Amino acid sequence: MSNRIAGFSKLSKTEKIEWLLNTYFTNIEASRDLIKQYWNTNEKLQKLHDEFIENTITNYYLPLGIAPNFSINDSLYAIPMAIEESSVVAAASKSAKFWLERGGFKTKVISTVKIGQVHFIYNGDYDKLSSFFDSVKSKLIESTNDITKNMERRGGGILGIELRNKTTDIDNYYQLHATFETLDAMGANFINSCLEQFASTLKDEALIYDKFSEEEKSIDIVMSILSNYVPNCLVRAEVSCAIEDLKSKDIPNPEIFASKFKQAVNIAEVEPYRAVTHNKGIMNGIDAVVLATGNDFRAVEAGVHAYAAREGKYSSLTHCTIDDGVFKFWLEIPLALGTVGGLTSLHPLVKFSLEMLKNPTAKELMQIVAVAGLAQNFAAVKSLTTTGIQQGHMKMHLMNILNQFEATSEEKTNLIEHFKTNTVTHSAVVEAIENLRR
Numbered sequence: 001m002s003n004r005i006a007g008f009s010k011l012s013k014t015e016k017i018e019w020l021l022n023t024y025f026t027n028i029e030a031s032r033d034l035i036k037q038y039w040n041t042n043e044k045l046q047k048l049h050d051e052f053i054e055n056t057i058t059n060y061y062l063p064l065g066i067a068p069n070f071s072i073n074d075s076l077y078a079i080p081m082a083i084e085e086s087s088v089v090a091a092a093s094k095s096a097k098f099w100l101e102r103g104g105f106k107t108k109v110i111s112t113v114k115i116g117q118v119h120f121i122y123n124g125d126y127d128k129l130s131s132f133f134d135s136v137k138s139k140l141i142e143s144t145n146d147i148t149k150n151m152e153r154r155g156g157g158i159l160g161i162e163l164r165n166k167t168t169d170i171d172n173y174y175q176l177h178a179t180f181e182t183l184d185a186m187g188a189n190f191i192n193s194c195l196e197q198f199a200s201t202l203k204d205e206a207l208i209y210d211k212f213s214e215e216e217k218s219i220d221i222v223m224s225i226l227s228n229y230v231p232n233c234l235v236r237a238e239v240s241c242a243i244e245d246l247k248s249k250d251i252p253n254p255e256i257f258a259s260k261f262k263q264a265v266n267i268a269e270v271e272p273y274r275a276v277t278h279n280k281g282i283m284n285g286i287d288a289v290v291l292a293t294g295n296d297f298r299a300v301e302a303g304v305h306a307y308a309a310r311e312g313k314y315s316s317l318t319h320c321t322i323d324d325g326v327f328k329f330w331l332e333i334p335l336a337l338g339t340v341g342g343l344t345s346l347h348p349l350v351k352f353s354l355e356m357l358k359n360p361t362a363k364e365l366m367q368i369v370a371v372a373g374l375a376q377n378f379a380a381v382k383s384l385t386t387t388g389i390q391q392g393h394m395k396m397h398l399m400n401i402l403n404q405f406e407a408t409s410e411e412k413t414n415l416i417e418h419f420k421t422n423t424v425t426h427s428a429v430v431e432a433i434e435n436l437r438r
């Protein structure tokens with residue numbers, strides 16, 4: 001309890017760091033040096049990063065890698081990926097190269113509708129509430145004119161509002177369920193502003209609705225918030241080719257490969273324990289691009305997994321068919337992304353990543369991100385059903401293990417050569433280092 005502190009947020013950055021070091025660390029000098037080592041020498045840039053969040057003490061680096069050779073609807077892309085896990089960028093790159101020679105990735109945005117809800121409690125007659133809603137619907141929309149006028153000028157805005165009766169779930173619980181088109185913005189702030197205005201107008205109008213009893217007039221707003229479940233903001237990415245065209249260095253027998261690959265996808269469709277790992281592999285690609293482009297990966301993760309469980313059972317996000325000698329593999333996911341707003345014009349590396357992607361619209365970014373997910377899943381399932389995952393993954397992870405043991409450049413060269421013909425496992429690497437150092 002002696003570690004409690006009041007008013008921490010009001011301290012300066014230096015004071016926060018000193019309090020932290022003195023309260024939780026034993027080697028204060030070394031910890032202070034570490035924090036400062038990660039500060040950017042450009043003070044303006046550091047200040048920008050300090051101000052992204054609250055109580056910032058330093059920067060937390062993730063590597064930014066590039067996966068080149070992605071053909072998406074016949075345009076070539078190099079995709080930026082921010083991720084900590086080895087082998088993900090290599091796997092994406094390998095898939096991109098594989099499909100580049102087989103027609104590339106084809107994508108389509110199916111829909112772009114976002115959702116927000118005002119959750120409220122109304123203690124009274126439903127028919128009266130329904131008539132009240134019909135009578136104030138246009139006022140609800142008009143009351144947001146100041147918020148929506150620019151979005152409408154661009155072609156977006158509020159698409160609709162409906163009243164939903166949820167009293168079978170919770171007594172007296174209703175919703176305003178609203179839909180939005182937010183174009184190139186992810187839209188959270190825009191939607192939340194509209195919803196809070198709906199809530200305020202709804203409450204005010206109820207107070208003067210003469211058909212309501214006194215009790216019915218006092219609508220109680222519980223909360224107004226967008227939903228990160230966006231099943232109507234959907235994108236599809238697909239690859240396909242004749243089975244015989246799958247033949248490659250790693251696929252000597254394409255018939256067997258295609259059938260086993262499809263089986264693996266089918267297993268992920270019916271078996272939740274497998275589906276979660278299968279989808280984690282998809283998210284390796286998706287999260288990395290979402291992060292590199294400054295988007296909200298928590299929102300994407302929550303929405304994607306809800307979609308994977310939309311039938312009442314968690315299932316694969318990718319699917320595979322083999323029909324008339326054609327192998328087809330595709331992904332369909334909800335993605336609420338922005339190429340304006342949020343961090344997109346603030347973080348220099350996000351701007352850089354977006355320029356690398358030819359400054360996409362949100363719809364174009366949805367397609368690129370979906371492709372990264374599909375490519376990643378193809379690489380993982382291909383490895384799983386052929387060599388096993390460890391061969392490629394551990395080959396890439398070798399450098400991390402060598403760094404853990406502070407291997408010198410000479411030791412690294414030596415051991416990388418050694419593991420070209422030996423299987424990488426953690427214990428095999430430890431043993432090889434020990435032998436070398438003996």
Ligand SMILES: CC(C)(COP(=O)([O-])OP(=O)([O-])OC[C@H]1O[C@@H](n2cnc3c(N)ncnc32)[C@H](O)[C@@H]1OP(=O)([O-])[O-])[C@@H](O)C(=O)NCCC(=O)NCCSC(=O)C[C@@](C)(O)CC(=O)[O-]
Nearest residue numbers: 087088090091093094097277278281379380383389392393
């Ligand atoms: C790892 C590879 C790519 C090796 O594959 P490989 O056959 O040893 O690679 P290669 O040396 O023959 O090179 C072929 C291409 O792969 C890429 N590549 C190859 N090496 C590199 C590298 N160092 N840096 C950058 N790119 C690399 C690159 O595109 C290269 O072409 P090039 O550039 O030479 O023209 C392959 O084994 C693979 O795709 N494995 C899958 C790895 C994977 O999925 N990792 C994710 C982590 S595991 C996990 O989290 C999820 C999982 C697997 O559990 C999900 C699931 O269960 O579904």
Ligand SMILES: NC(=O)C1=CN([C@@H]2O[C@H](COP(=O)(O)OP(=O)(O)OC[C@H]3O[C@@H](n4cnc5c(N)ncnc54)[C@H](O)[C@@H]3O)[C@@H](O)[C@H]2O)C=CC1
Nearest residue numbers: 182183184185186187188189190296299338340341342343
């Ligand atoms: N549950 C959630 O997911 C929540 C997320 N957030 C955060 O909200 C942020 C995203 O909110 P936004 O409203 O997207 O960002 P934002 O508040 O930066 O707004 C973007 C604005 O850009 C303008 N704009 C300019 N050109 C546009 C174009 N071509 N298309 C569309 N709009 C254009 C619009 O006025 C739009 O409202 C993210 O940082 C996210 O992390 C905030 C609250 C909740």
